[in-house]
Amino acid sequence: MTTAHKAREEVTVDFDVYDPALAAPVDLFQDRAKELADKGPVVWSPKYDGHWIVTAYDEIHEVLRDAETFSSYPNNLVTSEAFGKFLPIELDPPEHAGYRKALQPLFGPARMKKLTDEIRGVVNDLVDGFAKKGSAEYVSEFAHELPARVFLALMDWPLSDAPLFTEASDIALLGKPGASEQESLEARAGAAMQMFGYFQKMVEDRRANPGDDITSTLIHTEVELEDGVRLLTDEELNRLFFLLLIAGLHTVQGSMAWMLKHFIANPDQRQEIIDDPEMIPNAVEEILRIDAQVIPGRRATRDTVLGGQEISAGDQLILLLCSANRDSSEFDDPANLDVTRSPNRHLSFGGGPHRCIGSHLARIELKVAMEVIHERIPDYRFVESDPPVFQASQVRGCLRMPIEFTPES
Numbered sequence: 001m002t003t004a005h006k007a008r009e010e011v012t013v014d015f016d017v018y019d020p021a022l023a024a025p026v027d028l029f030q031d032r033a034k035e036l037a038d039k040g041p042v043v044w045s046p047k048y049d050g051h052w053i054v055t056a057y058d059e060i061h062e063v064l065r066d067a068e069t070f071s072s073y074p075n076n077l078v079t080s081e082a083f084g085k086f087l088p089i090e091l092d093p094p095e096h097a098g099y100r101k102a103l104q105p106l107f108g109p110a111r112m113k114k115l116t117d118e119i120r121g122v123v124n125d126l127v128d129g130f131a132k133k134g135s136a137e138y139v140s141e142f143a144h145e146l147p148a149r150v151f152l153a154l155m156d157w158p159l160s161d162a163p164l165f166t167e168a169s170d171i172a173l174l175g176k177p178g179a180s181e182q183e184s185l186e187a188r189a190g191a192a193m194q195m196f197g198y199f200q201k202m203v204e205d206r207r208a209n210p211g212d213d214i215t216s217t218l219i220h221t222e223v224e225l226e227d228g229v230r231l232l233t234d235e236e237l238n239r240l241f242f243l244l245l246i247a248g249l250h251t252v253q254g255s256m257a258w259m260l261k262h263f264i265a266n267p268d269q270r271q272e273i274i275d276d277p278e279m280i281p282n283a284v285e286e287i288l289r290i291d292a293q294v295i296p297g298r299r300a301t302r303d304t305v306l307g308g309q310e311i312s313a314g315d316q317l318i319l320l321l322c323s324a325n326r327d328s329s330e331f332d333d334p335a336n337l338d339v340t341r342s343p344n345r346h347l348s349f350g351g352g353p354h355r356c357i358g359s360h361l362a363r364i365e366l367k368v369a370m371e372v373i374h375e376r377i378p379d380y381r382f383v384e385s386d387p388p389v390f391q392a393s394q395v396r397g398c399l400r401m402p403i404e405f406t407p408e409s
């Protein structure tokens with residue numbers, strides 16, 4: 001750790017991670033993140049009662065790994081105690097460990113790899129839906145649908161319930177854009193109640209009719225927790241399901257959209273993977289790096305110094321992974337997409353005890369999507385009169401992306 005050398009006033013910035021204006025034009029968020037990073041590895045925003053914004057690779061890595069000094073509760077700047085905690089993301093070690101252990105094997109690399117063919121089937125089905133048309137609204141017809149279908153299949157929940165998740169998880173994650181903070185909090189609580197009601201129904205159903213899906217496994221597996229070895233309670237199950245849903249859908253949807261956005265902006269790179277699909281796993285890592293969409297939150301548990309700033313116990317921080325991934329001390333030519341980049345130690349899946357459990361699944365979904373799209377509709381482009389719509393928040397994403405391409409014959 002370094003000693004403090006700049007007063008908070010010197011690194012104060014005007015930045016609100018939820019500001020809708022940051023989402024358009026598309027590169028504005030990253031441009032602003034770069035300005036903050038140029039100001040310092042740790043800067044201060046007065047928004048949301050004040051919080052630190054960590055911009056540099058090393059400092060972000062340090063925070064992610066030190067859960068004793070930096071608690072992951074609350075993970076969101078806009079939060080309410082009445083809302084409770086997301087499990088396991090908002091629990092600190094050692095309390096976190098038991099829940100993590102329960103989830104980890106369900107999303108392990110070998111288990112996820114076995115899903116590759118099934119995922120390829122879903123990807124091809126979705127592309128069948130628009131390949132002959134020569135155009136698509138890529139988010140609703142593909143980027144949203146793919147992770148939703150894969151997730152529902154893993155959980156063994158009815159596909160027809162997908163619209164409910166989309167709406168409720170959007171509100172739970174983003175609040176109500178344009179509404180007051182209070183209204184947004186109320187909307188989030190309402191959406192959470194709706195989701196919990198649904199999960200409870202699923203828990204009761206699977207308790208009576210167990211299968212080999214993730215829902216049943218979590219209900220029926222004894223877990224080693226701080227208060228002993230026991231089954232998870234309904235409340236714990238509901239909170240786990242809620243996080244899986246939020247963590248697994250919006251993130252993958254965002255990455256699917258960044259993939260097209262960056263390949264449209266870099267036709268030579270797109271050509272490289274079309275000519276040599278063997279490069280796709282490497283290209284997936286580069287797509288993940290170039291636009292990390294998650295912005296995790298932490299709260300200091302004690303006074304400390306980070307990146308030259310004195311952080312006080314109780315201070316809130318957010319970690320701009322998208323900025324860490326473009327830190328020139330770690331990456332050469334960081335603003336450029338380079339599908340051959342190696343090594344590529346990006347932080348898009350976080351690090352330390354809360355490192356993303358779904359990373360293997362996300363990588364497979366991205367890999368298969370990249371293969372099939374570049375095989376079947378490789379010349380996709382944006383529609384000039386109907387540009388994509390992105391969104392800023394602690395999980396940045398894409399709401400709409402109309403595309404055109406040569407129709408499949």
Ligand code: HEM
Binds near residue numbers: 248251351
């Ligand atoms: C491209 C897609 C994805 C990205 C970029 C991503 C990113 C992240 C990040 C950055 C974290 C750590 C947050 C923190 O430290 O506060 C995280 C945690 C988590 N992710 Fe993902 N994620 C993705 C996909 C998924 C999927 C598909 C699932 C599962 C269905 C998933 C489940 C989780 C869970 C359960 C955690 C919490 C782990 C814990 O607290 O121990 N994620 N993810």
